[in-house]
Amino acid sequence: MTAEIGQVFLILALLAALYQGLFPLVAAGAGDAGLMRTARSAALVQGLLVAAAFAALTVAHATSDFSVRNVVENSHTAKPFIYKLTGVWGNHEGSMLLWALILAGYGAAVALLSKRNALTARALAIQGLIAAAFLAFIIFTSNPFARVFPAPADGQDLNPLLQDPGLIIHPPFLYLGYVGFSIAFSYAVAGLISGRIDEDWARAARPWAMAAWTFLTIGIGLGSWWAYYELGWGGFWAWDPVENASFMPWLAGTALIHSMRVLEVRGAFKAWTVLLAILAFSLSLVGTFLVRSGILTSVHAFATDPERGLFILLILVVFIGGALLLFALRAHAMSSDAAFNAVSREGGLLVNNVVFVASTATVFIGTFYPLFVDVVSGEKLSVGAPYFNIVFLPFMAFALLIIAPASALAWKRGNLKDAVRRVAPAALAGLAALVLALWLASPKTIAAAAGAGLAAWAGAGVIADFVRRVRLFETHAGARVAALPKSYVAMTIAHLGFAVVAIGVLGAGVWKSETIAYAREGDTISVGGFDATLTTVREVQGPNYRAEVSTFAVARDGKALPDMTAERRFYPVRGMQTTEAAIATDLGGDLYLTVGEFNAERGWVVRAWRHPLTLWMWIGAGLIAAGGLVGIGIGERRRVAAPSSAAQAAAA
């Protein structure tokens, strides 16, 4: 019964979404306030219905209802309960329902929290149309409530790689991120329809763009972290097409939130901001297409089906094509009279936009190039991590170079000398880091050392500006810190996070050391100044797996450290084996151990890594997200422009 109830809720949700999509648009055009208000109710109702459908699917999984095909294909009675619940989104149909839930949830949130006006009504309508499209996609091509007769006694279990805490949090945050950009998209289209893109529009849309961007930052950070401890060798970013699918909206989103700031404060960058708002969600949609259509191979891709691919492509054409067509017709009429020097905060933000949009384009071209060439000439190419690292990192290096002085520039007319002088002490930090990197790190490459110098320059520059601004070392500094505008706090924390991530990536990506050897009980493996001695290996029975547990005694320069445990697990239902790494973390880096196959003559294969500064990556990502979180709540009405004409008339 649960599945049928879920099915009904889905269909009702589709109807609500269609209503939400059509009536408010008509109403807003006719100026009918009463009908416009129904947008709000429709959004709330739709949200509740999709939530109910999602709950129904969750109940089916939780109770191991094997008459539902989705449960059979992805669950098993012996699967730990938490993974029964979170396994709901560990497959194509369930994750699409999560997509729809979050889409509806954002719509409901806008309905509850936003001002009731024509803009909101139109934005909710667009949101409703998007929701309707995806609900139709789910109902007609990816129904999670399909039944299977006769119901088998047990299911096929979930892929062991997904039976992991990472599955509990990574997909939800990721979706909260790139589905969240749908709101900025809806506001953009709504603004284009009404012809009004101004400070008020930016004030309404920016918190939602900021929220989506913050969640996406967390989602990507979690994904990297999960890959890091999950995959078994400390890799955290592979430039896999699906990873790129989440990264491109983030890059475009970064440009968007910066551009929106200019629009909000100065009324400039109108057309550009609208285009970015459309672009961010468009990239989310393209990412969804990529993952679920079979068009590219990827370790992350769900089971693929060209029919589904065609449906999603249609959604892309209607929404992205429609929005961009509207942009072509309407945006040229939008202009602003804000004037500013090239050297100014606005100029700096413009450079930010160039860097982030160019890097988005770079990742996009690299990701889709094999497809382009295949379609044009049938030739097969691969574009992998080595390419992306070469072409992408220079953009980030440039960003690190200018981020500190650019953030110190004044609005309208900035003084470059002044700005640089404010952050000048940081140059020492940069130089020190460069020298340290060349001296201590291995391998000693110029590129890595330069990267370290830039990251330190950026981070220290942000701190230097903060210290100078609050006059940290004079009396009553605490009061000045408390009086800082939220926008400044958000910016400082996020920018600092960016520099911290950069140094973490250098450490964990470039400066790692590795030892691979055979070991028996009693043997010691050394890496990066650490000694790990394999003490015992024993068999253990888990809930739905058998494990071989290896314990290591660890010491560093003779001093003993806590023991570490690595596992090898075998999941009989799926017939899959997984390896669990042992990781010991400190600020200087991670010690990372895995135990592999047993060779009767030589012992176990033990792999040991020292990944320096790994923790800094996660801390940095957290800081960026924290900055974003603070930034959601910015509500400044401060305007840096000539007095408005109303004020002038009043003064005359």
Place this chain on the structure above:
Amino acid sequence: MRRLLISAAALAASEALAVEPDELLADPALEARARAISREIRCVVCQSESIDDSNAPLARDLRLLVRERINAGDGDEAVRDFLVARYGDYVLLKPRVQTNTLALWLAPMAAGAVGGVAALLFLRGRREREKPKPLTAEELDALAKLDR
């Protein structure tokens, strides 16, 4: 020292790991070359991993092959040529610079350049608009009339 304390470990699942100890070359310089090359060779039976990362049997065969060619005296490019002759350009994770990849390698710089130029033109346009235009003859007339 065989103390048995609970370790501060994060446990994570993964499939088996890649390079085996018996594959390693004795000479560390040659082994370093082998690893560097392997990181750029695609495991053709996997989704998009390199042979250095993948635990597929074919990946192991290719790793051993790379080391064999290095031991036989092949330079890095010759090793890559050997693999491309059998599997095509598809096997290289870092595409070679050739006619059908020119666009790929030029695109990032082009994107940056286009963006930079666009930004400059935009800023120049802005500054132009800020300069007050000189008054036209009619406006001068109207101004003169006001003064009377």
Place this chain on the structure above:
Amino acid sequence: MKRLLFVIPVAAFVALAFWFAAGLGRDPGYIPSMLINRPAPQFALPPIAGRARGFASDELMDQVSMVNIFGSWCASCEIEHPVLMEIAAEKIAPVYGLDWKDKPGAGAAWLGKRGDPYAAIGDDADGRVAIEFGVTGAPETFIIDAEGRVRHKHVGAITREDWRRVLKPMIEDLKKNAPAAD
């Protein structure tokens, strides 16, 4: 003029959409063979357990033949096997076998239970010859012409359809056009 700039995004997207649509029908994992119209690799493989005769590349000259990559561990080979038996029975072209990455004796045992369609089998335990053929999985089958050149690669299990519609006509065509043996 300025209006034209605003049209660029939608125009670019339309081009992209066509590209995506074109890409939908393709299989991104399919790699065409590098060996087509090139000479087959040179090799001389030992026999598998229990056989006297191995398999060397000079056997491929002066006749049109098929080379099939298989292994006892390969599930799809299981499915393909009966079709191979039928193909061998038709005696149109000899089918040679490459026992890929099998433990000693495993290939022979597997064939013992199911029947042996092969004119000769080579034991490619370390997989080196398969790499020479650019093999990425089993089963794969190559059609070699009378001059020892690879003319076609079939990826995956051969079905009766594949044999009837593609492979058999190709082999008969090659045999007709083969230069007369000296």
